Amino acid sequence: MVRAGHTGGLVVDFHGDDDRRVSYDFxxxxxxxxHPILAEALALRVGHSGGIRTLAxxxxxxxxxxxxxxxxxSLEQPPKTVDGLTREHVDAFxxxxxxxxxTRHIQMREMSKxxxxxxxSRRLPSDAWDAFNRRLPTLKQSGVGGYSHGELERLTAAARADVAQISRRIRAGEQLLRQARDDPGKLDARQRELGETLVRIAETGEIPLLEGDRNWLRRRADLAGHLFMTWADLAPLMALLAIVTERNGETLKELPAxxxxxxxxxxxxxxxxxxxxAQQWFETVTWEIGPKSRELxxxxxxxxxxxELTGRSREFCGSTAAICFWRNNWAVADRNRSEHFAPFEIDLGRGSKIEMSAWAATRAKPVLADPRPAAKAKATEDAPEKEPPVPLVVTFNKIKTSMDARRTRQLGGHLPSSAKSNTAQVLFANYLKPDEATREWAEEVITEALGDAEQAALDAHAAVAGRGGGPKVxxxxxxxxxxxxxxxxxxxxRDLSEGNLDTAWTACEDHDHNPETGAPCGxxxxxxxxxxxxxxxxxxxxxxxxxxxxxxxxRQRMSEDDWWKRYGPAWVAVRRxxxxxxxxxEVSKAQEQSLPDALLDLVEPPWEQP
Known part of the structure; x- marks a missing residue:
């Protein structure tokens, strides 16, 4: 919607399908x-009938x-209105x-939209609109591959261990809080002092500033960690959520309570x-809970x-989002504002602060990537050099690719069954095709399938030849x-030497008596x-x-499996x-001759040929 702003300029309001809102002032x-035509164009693009439905x-x-x-x-003689726009201006943009x-490609495509x-478009000069309306070349995009089996196992184990530690920490704090309220006499002096502090924190949600301490920021975070999640806890938790739920990062950031x-x-x-x-923005899922010992x-x-871990922060910030926690922001606290917030409720871009790679690299036992192949040996007697291990790069896309690839392998490669949150086409193009581990697995499966098909053809040929005796060469x-x-x-x-017994590719000794049936051969x-x-x-x-x-x-125009079933036995017999x-x-000399027509129409009608 376009409206007049307080400064007299035009303002475009946006209300997305995710209920996020923003206004842009021209x-x-x-x-x-x-401004008038650009504001109207933007409003149509981001309005209810436009193609843009998210804040991003x-x-x-x-x-x-x-x-x-x-x-x-930036132009020396810019067109002050749309009437002065030319093809040359659009080409220069x-x-x-x-x-x-x-960047130029994306912005050109967006302005065309x-x-x-x-x-x-009817208000643009025809040559300028024609320049905008051109077909832009498709930018080659490289997909994101996933992790190897070992990398995924190490990442899962690390995330699960750290989330378990976070839950033990907060549950221990809750237990101390209950004891401080119900029976403080059973606590020693140190526990009683901490328990009294936790009681005040639980009632107000405020963490003391502790400004007299040199490491007061660190101490505030440690104190808050007894009852609340912090930024540092978010990386392993989000990584484990992505692994266990097999959902992308955007969906996880918007988990509802x-x-x-x-x-x-x-x-x-x-x-x-x-x-x-439109109308497909929401999906109802049913997730297994399992026993308490298997909650991770x-x-x-x-x-x-x-x-459970974010419950107290959610009460203080009043959010309906599942992900709420305490941020160590003394400036906010100093202005008597709550340090508890839901980071993704307004803007998913705050996710850039989820430093999963930094977490994987800096934890006590870093999560390492698979070693690269050894470097070439030097021209000495030294053994080949090995590159030092490097920390694993952890991203939502790589986790999603890995989980989709694993599920596809478990289901035998059947894409319609493997597609969970995407279509089968999107699953293959964006997640499976770029993944090296999936390609290697697919190649193994195809190799095994071809081997099975070839062996089946060999067995079929051997069985038939055993009954009929096989050709006389x-x-x-x-x-x-x-x-x-x-x-x-x-x-x-005599008949064979004169060609009287020839069939399509060989000769037949007795067409009237099939060796298996004794009847004329059909x-x-x-x-x-x-x-x-x-x-x-x-x-x-x-x-x-x-x-x-x-x-x-x-063989190039039909599936390998069908080819082996249909033509494999004959191919094996001729070759072997x-x-x-x-x-x-002798074979080379025959190849030098002009080969005759293959005569495949003698064995199959043309309309049945693949």
Whole structure:
């Protein structure tokens, strides 16, 4: 919505689907002649009918608008209104120096989106709109790979250990608080003093400033840690949440405190799913709770633990978000304001302070990445150098990729079943395809599947050949005399030498009597390679090589599994039972000839060929 601001400039109000709001004032910006059309374009872009529905997306649109105005101001003769805009201006905006290519690309695309509404585009000069309306090249984006199995196990163990320590610390503080209230006489002097301090903190939520101590900031954080979570606790907790729930960072930051227990066995929570279509921003999930001893292993158990650890801070800041904690901000406390807050309630960008990589590197036992391959050995007798271990880089994207990859492997690679919070297409393109571990696993699966398919073809060929006897391969000269000396009946030898017995690729000794049935043969010509009536001479080599070439072409156009089932037995018979009996020189000589038509239409109608 566009309205007039207090300073007289135009203001665009935004209300996102996540109930976040912001207003942008055009008043302080230059080029006032552009403000009406830019304000209307931005309002249409971020309004209810526009494509921007999040605060982060709205901020990007606003930044692009400001970049456009800054570009116009930088020109020697800037167009003061939209009527003076030309194609050259638009081209210069897209190619302006001093900006990264990705930045120019994103801002150009955003301004094109803002101007594409008919109410805006018709007011632009035609050549300028045509320049905005161009098809921009797609920027090549590299996906984010996941962790190896060992890296994921080490990260999970570290996060689980640190979250367990956090829960023990706060539960111990709660226990001391109860004792200080109910029976302080059983506490020693030191515990009683701390307990009395915790009672005051629990009632007011305020941590003493302790300004007389040199390390008072550290002491304040330690004191608050008895009852509240702090920034330092957030990194391992968020990492473990991402691992156990298999959800992305944005969804976890917006976890609500509101939930519904289902017979103490599961918890029902409504999650926010950003960047989905209208009316699809929310998803109701049911998370298993499990036994109390397994609360760090189940999504429902960890969610309830999170609510327990953040409960006191939530009461003081009055938020409905699950993630609330105490921040060590003495300036806020000095102004009598609460140091308890929900960091992501207003802006998810506060997540930049979740320093998961720093946590992994600085904990007592750092989480290390897998060692890289050893460096090349020096030209001495020294052993190959090994690079020192490096801390693991921990990000939400890498955790999400790893968990999606693990779930996909567990489900045998079936993408529709593996897709949890994304479509199968998004799961493959954004999470599985860039992951090296998943590619290696897929290659192993494919190799094993091809091996199984090939072995099945070999077994099928062996079984059929065992029943029918297999082809008779005559490697000598194909004259009638040589064929008769090779064991053929005189009449069969003459017919074979004259080509009277030829079929598609071989010859048939007795078409009227199938070796298995005794009846006239009605099998496919591909079955000839497993039949005892099959005859093969040197003259058949060109046709057999043409068949192999055609089968190789089919292999590129159909699945390996289907190819092996359909053509594998014949391919195995030609390669192993026939060509192997001729010398390499004979096969090479046949390959030098012009190969005839493969004649595959004799075994299958064209409409059934893949």
């Amino acid at each position: 008043g302080p910006l230059a080029m006032p002649g552009w 997306g709205c901020r990007n649109s606003w930044n692009s608008t400001k970049a456009w105005i800054q570009f116009l101001v 897209y190619t302006r120096p001093g900006f990264a290519k990705s 803002q101007f594409e509404n008919e109410r805006i 509101r939930h519904r227990l289902l017979e103490d066995r599961a918890v029902e929570v409504v999650l926010v799913k950003r960047r989905h279509r 292993h189940t999504p429902g158990g960890l969610y309830l633990l999170l609510l 005559i490697t000598d000269d194909s004259s009638a005399q040589q064929l008769e000396e090779a064991g053929l009946a005189p009449q069969t030898a 099998d496919s010509f591909l079955a000839c390679f497993h039949c005892g009536n099959c005859l093969v001479t040197r003259d058949h080599l060109p046709r057999l090589l043409a068949l192999l070439e055609a089968l190789g072409g089919l 039972d026939i060509l192997a009996k001729f010398s390499s020189a």
